[in-house]
Amino acid sequence: VHTDKKAMKFKMLLDHAKTLRFHTGNLVSRSRLKKKCPGSPTEELQDCIQATLSDWISTTNVFLMQDFPDTLDCFVPQETDVITPEEREEVKVSAKLFLCESVQSSIRDAVEMACQTLAVSQLDSVIIAPPGPLENDSQTLAHLQPAWEELETLVKSQQIAAIGTSDLDKDLLEQLYNWAQVKPSSNQVNLASCCVMPPDLTAFAKEFDIQLLTHNDPKELMSAGTFQETMQDGLQDGLQDLNVADWRLEWVLRYNVIVKSRGIIKSKGYLVSARKASP
Template identity: 80%
Template sequence: MDPQNNMENEAKMFLSHAKTLRLHTGNIVNRSRLKKKCPCSPSEELQDCIQAALSDWKAATKPPSNDFPDTLDCSIPQPTDAIPPEEREELRVSVKLFLCEAGESSIRDAVEMACQTLAVSQLDSVIIAPTWPLAEGENQSLAHLQPAWEELESLVRSQRIAAIGTSDLDKDLLEQLYTWAQVKPSSNQVNLASCCVMPPDLTAFAKEFDIQLLTHNDPKELMSAATFQEAVQEGTQDLSAAIWRLEWVLRYSIIVKSRGIIKAKGYLVSAGKESQ
């Protein structure tokens, strides 16, 4: 049998048996593996990263030693991903977690995967971005945030995370969260595409309570279900792949504290199989 066809068949078998797919793109600061070498939107970058990672995984696929796993790890380990212990104090690990579905277990799973992948015991900061769709006419409220925030607080208490922050909260919702939370938000990201100037009331509140205001350019929906499925199909060349449902996306940046430069950046992704 043609070795190429054999690897593709084995990759399809893995995908057909798995119930959960986990993916690590590796460090993308060096974009040599990606199709688009120039800067692009966060959504395009993620799609390109998923395709490249799955393509690399498919090329390295080998038959399982025992049964096919329920959780399929589609990562290609790279020596540069893990942080050496002697360099840890010099580096800051910042994370933004996009939750595509409600579920506190996803937060713990994402944080644990990040710590294992980067070989660290603690993430310096985690910003949470709930992106799951709300009911028509419903706006994000404190009740939507509370379960996820409580899980983040638990991870702070267990020293898995040092500081936690939010994304795209207006002054009223940020104040509600700050008043209710036991572990206060240390930062709040603002999308300058929809707000070219920081709202004065938000700026005043953040200054009073020592909350750092950051900017970002992430779209409200980082990746649609259709785009994710397209990326999986493109990366595996398996047009008959089962429909995969994006659960969460974690983007990490490893920053050299003394110089403020990004040493490494990458994505971790989790998806579940749609019930048949």
């Protein structure tokens, strides 16, 4: 009976909520993830969301919750990655932000949530992966500008120290560089699309001191269908029949905390925001 009541309360919570936020905690120390070596960034994210949702449901005492908030924060308190003031100087906090929808407020929300989660006032670098026009690969400067302007605002308010881009060819990187007030400090290149860095891109990046990095993230980190399936898998204890069809991924932020002197990853995790589509 207790389990039924708990399931009913969780259903009411999720029915009422408009936004779901996931914080996976430090993946470097998390032993409960199913796949020790996930095959792809998408698989890793799936595994994280599922484990976080499942852990949150099993460890949260819903009967102590007085009201039904519009935003539900799904995390396990002992898994959080707070950086102490003493160690802040010794670590570099970098993030990659995947925008699943073209909503400018998402960028500010994601950066603020990352600062809050890690207890820092500033992220050292943020790379943006804007929502791609998936039907064709051609991003344009007009497509990038709104997101870049939002990032520039966060640099000016000192919430981010340096900003970078992802998957820009030489022409688009040059257009962005010439237009932007805050210049890109890095550009990520997907090694699946080119085994060797294009010489024109390398020459331009070298001339303007832009760091070229490599990555293996897919163009779409997670489809709407995969996200709903993942949520379904994380719901248990009598919640499997909950309708998740209205939920959409808004953004995903993956962060790394690196010990500068040793170059090792101290912690890594995901922050995820999903919202319920309006009926």
